[in-house]
Amino acid sequence: MTAIILYASLLLLAVSVLVNRMGERRVRAARGEIATAEKDIRTMEQRLQEARKTLETTRGTLGGLEESLAEAKRQAEVLERQLDAAQQAPMELFHVFDRLEARPGTIWEVTVRRAPDALYTSGAMAASWRDGRAYLVVAANQKEALDRVAQRFPRVNGYEIGPVLTCRLFLPKDATERKRA
DSSP states (O other), X not given: OHHHHHHXXXXXXXXXXXXXXXXXXXXXXXXXXXXXXXXXXXXHHHHXXXXXXXXXXXXXXXXXXXXHHHHHHHHHHHHHHHHHHHHHSOOOOEEESOSSOOOOSEEEEEEEEEOTTOOOSSHHHHHHTSSOEEEEEEESSHHHHHHHHHHHSOGGGTEEEEEEEEOGGGSOHHHHHHHHO
């Protein structure tokens, strides 16, 4: 009987060693899975932090873009009002004095009007001269420009020649703004 007890205890010892080793394998496998899961969690946390940073950066950029969009809309409204005002304003016409002659010199703007008591040959002519005309003349100086215009539009025929000014179309932008102010 002692032998059976001895065999049974050896058998129990062998079974406990096998169960223990199987348990250790399961524990190692579980630890490996936990380590892998922890690495995955850390990776996910890093991605989440990067995504949060990207989200904050994007929100900041979006806020800046919304401000830029609002400013662009305000500027567009101002420009639309300016365009409407420009379309409502009377058209400013310039007549070119010498179309075929190429001359050196400065471009001058000379205003020519018909005298109020001048006779018109037609209603169309009266309408075209109602407000006068601005002629662009190329000349070396103001006196030459005035002389050339006076030859074509003499006072005896009912024309009045206004001042001779440097043409505002060809002035630098800042000079034009200073003249208006």
